Amino acid sequence: MNTGIIGRALKEGKIGLKTYNIRDYADNNRAQVDDYPYGGGAGQVIMAEPVYRCYQAAVYDSYSVKRRCVYLSPTGKKFDQRMAKEFSHEDEIIFLCGHYEGVDQRVLDEIVTDYVSAGDYILTGGELPALTMIDAVSRLLPGVLGNDSSPDIETFYRDLLEYPQYSRPEIWRGKNVPSVLLSGSHANIEKHRLAESIVRTRDSRPDLYEKYERKTGLIDKMKRARIQNIPASQALLFSDSEILFESDELYLVKDYDNRSVFAGCFEKKGISNSVKDTGEFTDLLSLCKSEGYEVYLLNLPETFAGEDLENLVMITFTERNPLSSARVRDHGKTGQYLREKISGCLSAGRTYYEFIPFSDDLMLSTAVSIGLYSSPVIKLKK
Secondary structure, three states: OOOHHHHHHHHOOOOOOOOOOHHHHOOOOOOOOEEOOOOOOOOOEEOHHHHHHHHHHHHHOOOOOOOEEEEEEEEEEEOOHHHHHHHHOOOOEEEEEOEOOOEOHHHHHHHOOEEEEOOOOOOOEOHHHHHHHHHHHHOOOOOOOOOOOHHHOOOOHHHOOOOOOOOOOOEEOOEEOOHHHHOOOHHHHHHHHHHHHHHHHHHHOHHHHHHHHHHHHHHHHHHHHOOOOHHHHHHHHHOOEEEEEEOOOEEEEEEOOOOEEEEEEOOOOOOOHHHHOOOHHHHHHHHHHHOOOEEEEOOOOOOOOOOOEEEEEEEEEOOOOOOOHHHHHHHHHHHHHHHHHHHHHHHOOOOEEEEEEOOOHHHHHHHHHOOOEEEEEEEEOO
16 A cells, blocks of 8 residues: 555555554464354354454544444445445545454444445455555545546546547557547547447446436436526536436436435426326425435425425526626626636536525625526425
């Protein structure tokens, strides 16, 4: 862990790492930590007490009240990029590396919060999976990579595998770099790379390609009420997201990156009376309430009257060019704030939107005055 990007992050204090040898916490003179399994069988099992003592030492050295203990085991949930992002929000994580036939189940029941597997194969111990996970999580933390946007534009971005990359020389053993990459046209380059990602994903990972196609289809349906559905379409385009529910008129999208859930409908005029009388609404509301993230109802305000709700306004900027200085000149700090936020979103290729309280009269009036679109939004209170 002391080399490369992770090694630099350790030296700069971006991340911290401390290792504990379970043998140091054995309660016998031979530092024995394993014994024969009760009930018979091949191999040895790591005993509960040394593991528990080692865990207590790690907890004692910890500065975080909230911590997770991850046990590396083939019986666990398979590790993926979504889990790496989830772990990146934690202050600290303890990795327990199994060996031999495993660890006494009693201590696992006592200390483990997550059972995680590196994949469907068998290793001699949990150290290599722990290294993999530490690397995957660390690179998502601020400042670890030189370019903070790098984690978002690599493999698995938008459920697509990364496009082929090329470097100098322009011709290598008779093979040319694709001419579009030498054209200087950023728009054409992006189109080319997207097409290459689609082909590579379709051929190598049909499971990911199926997700991509489904999200693309949902985004197309959202265009009927494009402005109201901007938060959900942005989540499908740029975030680690999942479609939880989709019908002829309704949808529910979960944004894992921003920890939000967006519910909405496809038509500007809202949902039809026939749908209101079916069980779709009941199913949608039940799904909304079962989620642990913030839930936003983007264009369904009349549907959920009487629930425990908070009224918000979504302001969004739909033009392709940033706000000019002239348009915000008479609106002080609020106008300048909006101009900077919009410019930042546009430079990242995204559409600016923001949820604000109805009571924020200054922000709302400023946004409307300089040409932003406003739309009512309902937030389900937890």
